[in-house]
Amino acid sequence: xxxxxxxxxxxxxxxxxxxxxxxxxxxxxxxxxxxxxxxxxxxxxxxxxxxxxxxxxxxxxxxxxxxxxxxxxxxxxxxxxxxxxxxxxxxxxxxxxxxxxxxxxxxxxxxxxxxxxxxxxxxxxxxxxxxxxxxxxxxxxxxxxxxxxxxxxxxxxxxxxxxxxxxxxxxxxxxxxxxxxxxxxxxxxxxxxxxxxxxxxxxxxxxxxxxxxxxxxxxxxxxxxxxxxxxxxxxxxxxxxxxxxxxxxxxxxxx
Amino acid sequence: xxxxxxxxxxxxxxxxxxxxxxxxxxxxxxxxxxxxxxxxxxxxxxxxxxxxxxxxxxxxxxxxxxxxxxxxxxxxxxxxxxxxxxxxxxxxxxxxxxxxxxxxxxxxxxxxxxxxxxxxxxxxxxxxxxxxxxxxxxxxxxxxxxxxxxxxxxxxxxxxxxxxxxxxxxxxxxxxxxxxxxxxxxxxxxxxxxxxxxxxxxxxxxxxxxxxxxxxxxxxxxxxxxxxxxxxxxxxxxxxxxxxxxxxxxxxxxxxxxxxxxxxxxxxxxxxxxxx
Numbered sequence: 001x002x003x004x005x006x007x008x009x010x011x012x013x014x015x016x017x018x019x020x021x022x023x024x025x026x027x028x029x030x031x032x033x034x035x036x037x038x039x040x041x042x043x044x045x046x047x048x049x050x051x052x053x054x055x056x057x058x059x060x061x062x063x064x065x066x067x068x069x070x071x072x073x074x075x076x077x078x079x080x081x082x083x084x085x086x087x088x089x090x091x092x093x094x095x096x097x098x099x100x101x102x103x104x105x106x107x108x109x110x111x112x113x114x115x116x117x118x119x120x121x122x123x124x125x126x127x128x129x130x131x132x133x134x135x136x137x138x139x140x141x142x143x144x145x146x147x148x149x150x151x152x153x154x155x156x157x158x159x160x161x162x163x164x165x166x167x168x169x170x171x172x173x174x175x176x177x178x179x180x181x182x183x184x185x186x187x188x189x190x191x192x193x194x195x196x197x198x199x200x201x202x203x204x205x206x207x208x209x210x211x212x213x214x215x216x217x218x219x220x221x222x223x224x225x226x227x228x229x230x231x232x233x234x235x236x237x238x239x240x241x242x243x244x245x246x247x248x249x250x251x252x253x254x255x
Numbered sequence: 256x257x258x259x260x261x262x263x264x265x266x267x268x269x270x271x272x273x274x275x276x277x278x279x280x281x282x283x284x285x286x287x288x289x290x291x292x293x294x295x296x297x298x299x300x301x302x303x304x305x306x307x308x309x310x311x312x313x314x315x316x317x318x319x320x321x322x323x324x325x326x327x328x329x330x331x332x333x334x335x336x337x338x339x340x341x342x343x344x345x346x347x348x349x350x351x352x353x354x355x356x357x358x359x360x361x362x363x364x365x366x367x368x369x370x371x372x373x374x375x376x377x378x379x380x381x382x383x384x385x386x387x388x389x390x391x392x393x394x395x396x397x398x399x400x401x402x403x404x405x406x407x408x409x410x411x412x413x414x415x416x417x418x419x420x421x422x423x424x425x426x427x428x429x430x431x432x433x434x435x436x437x438x439x440x441x442x443x444x445x446x447x448x449x450x451x452x453x454x455x456x457x458x459x460x461x462x463x464x465x466x467x468x469x470x471x472x473x474x475x476x477x478x479x480x481x482x483x484x485x486x487x488x489x490x491x492x493x494x495x496x497x498x499x500x501x502x503x504x505x506x507x508x509x510x511x512x513x514x515x516x517x518x519x520x521x522x523x524x525x526x527x528x529x530x531x
Contacts, residue, residue: 081529
């Protein structure tokens with residue numbers, strides 16, 4: 001059973017005393033979140049006191065403007081960033097789909113790339129051998145799986161990325177921006193043949209601007225702005241609130 | 256809001272960070288399949304389009320040795336004695352150079368993977384050491400061929416080279432970790448190391464003997480730690496036991512690198528995914 005629990009979760013990025021500091025702070029700029037000083041060292045507050053609970057069966061959409069902390073939250077849930085404050089706990093196996101180019105070597109075949117992706121994820125050879133043909137079929141890579149990736153189109157590379165993520169059969173799937181509107185039909189076929197997005201014991205957290213995909217699969221939404229949670233709850237309610245705020249913002253900008 | 260935010264922040268202690276470093280080391284050694292397979296993949300990908308593949312590593316060291324012996328052989332020492340001396344020196348110096356120069360980019364090279372998978376960071380260091388070790392193995396063929404050609408017979412003293420290589424690898428592990436962390440913060444570091452290592456070939460007794468050429472060369476060899484690491488492997492192959500001074504310098508350098516790298520790792524480990 002998968003669970004995600006975060007309480008007062010905060011992530012600060014330390015800014016070095018270098019060009020970055022001079023460029024941004026002297027000009028009063030902000031990168032993603034606000035700049036806060038701890039022991040006189042400037043930090044970017046990428047996440048501030050985020051509270052989140054996800055239960056089995058939840059497909060959570062992360063929404064918010066660019067630089068609002070969506071990627072930071074996903075990386076923290078994936079245990080890539082360690083919390084600077086508060087706590088986070090994830091129960092269950094986690095797979096990430098943050099970039100379609102992870103472990104991709106253009107000179108190697110799709111099959112070899114999947115093999116090395118499984119090495120990175122700590123998946124055993126035995127498990128991989130048992131799952132591989134099924135995954136190749138689901139991801140519709142066919143015979144091209146034995147061609148060098150240099151011969152793949154961008155769409156095929158994206159499918160290979162899916163195959164790499166699906167091979168882990170995770171309890172918690174974290175997806176960041178790699179799914180676009182053009183993938184919707186492909187995604188529907190993958191979802192029909194696998195438990196992708198419909199695992200009753202699993203959780204999917206997805207950050208995407210492809211609202212038609214989010215509309216189709218998500219039942220909850222988390223709205224982030226400047227690293228803070230603006231709203232968290234049922235997908236329809238949070239999205240409606242977000243859209244209202246966006247409309248009001250556009251109106252303010254025009255006036 | 257700001258006050259509440261500040262009060263929730265977690266201030267790690269050096270001890271807690273050292274424990275987490277220890278966990279990272281243990282997890283990395285436990286996942287030997289990860290770094291060993293990826294190290295071999297590095298070699299495969301590097302020579303994917305080549306017909307003879309990693310044998311180019313051997314050829315590269317062989318050409319260097321032949322060229323140096325062609326120019327200096329007979330002037331500095333008899334050719335048959337000099338060829339083994341140079342071959343062993345070149346191969347070890349190449350190993351040290353790869354560690355010193357490429358280590359500064361280890362974490363940067365793994366940026367996409369670090370941002371996607373929560374693997375232990377030390378595993379990437381071991382991957383690099385694995386690649387350097389494979390290069391050392393392929394280049395060692397040159398030393399073996401040079402010994403056969405020069406009819407150089409190995410005595411039991413040559414067994415001292417085994418702990419010598421182990422010491423070089425241990426130093427390589429800690430130096431790689433240290434340089435990877437320095438290179439992560441200071442982009443000029445790799446270029447500085449490239450310049451230093453190029454110069455180092457001439458100020459390290461690889462092409463010349465410290466005993467032939469006056470007091471200055473002898474002092475240069477003694478104050479240069481690289482020459483001591485070369486000596487703990489090369490001297491046994493040439494038939495003599497390394498000096499006590501060699502081992503004192505080697506163990507001191509390893510202790511400094513060990514302390515420096517673990518301290519840096521404890522201090523900056525959390526920020527690695529933020530800085531890559």
